[in-house]
Amino acid sequence: MSEKIHWGEMTRVELKKLAEKTDTVLLPVGSTEQHGPHLPVDTDTFDAKYILEKACELLPDPKPPILPVIPYGVSGHHMGFDGTITLRDKTLHDIVVDIGRSVWVHGFKKMIIYNAHGGNTAVLRTAANTLKKDPGLRVFMDSGQSMEKGKKELVKSVNDVHAGEYETSTSLANRKELVDIDSIEKPELTFPHPSFEFNAEAPYFFNWNTDELTSTGVIGDPTVSNEEKGDELWERGIKTLSKRIKIILKL
């Protein structure tokens, strides 16, 4: 009964028909980078695809297709730890622009990016601006905004931005078997000054490398994570994302 939702699983005939029914495609963007000693390096890639699949289940037909996930991101700041693969800014920019221009040729006029890695955000915005100029594709992006309200209400630890309470909880909820529970520990964080902490009021940007802030690769506190919190975070985030996609489909 259920319709196919993945671009890659459809035939060209099915995609041509779909382009007559919807003008929007969904693009998950992740990363392959260290996530502390306890989470898999493809966490962002898996999560980007996961949230779009779940949000799609809540959409009426015809559903916008989910393009194949981009599994690499801009992760230079994590290169001090094993397992990290990084693209150059220009590489990610060009991949996204080429994807956008390709779907445009096949009749799609809007692209919604779900970006699960903060390090990609600046480049993806630039790519969106490039696509606005040529060919005129309308790009919308969620870089975790759908998860933000739940995060504010449910995640209590400070400076929790990478493989900490939030991300360990969401991983326990959607891929428990890949979380190395025995390796979970709270790191000591080092900031140049308290005013630069991520939880500070209006913190300045500075070009940090992860290994300058933390000895374990974790930024946050994974020891207070749990599966129930992860379930709740996903449930709220998925609902919010699907509502947002519904709005964009009508624009």
Ligand SMILES: [Zn+2]
């Ligand atoms: Zn992550």
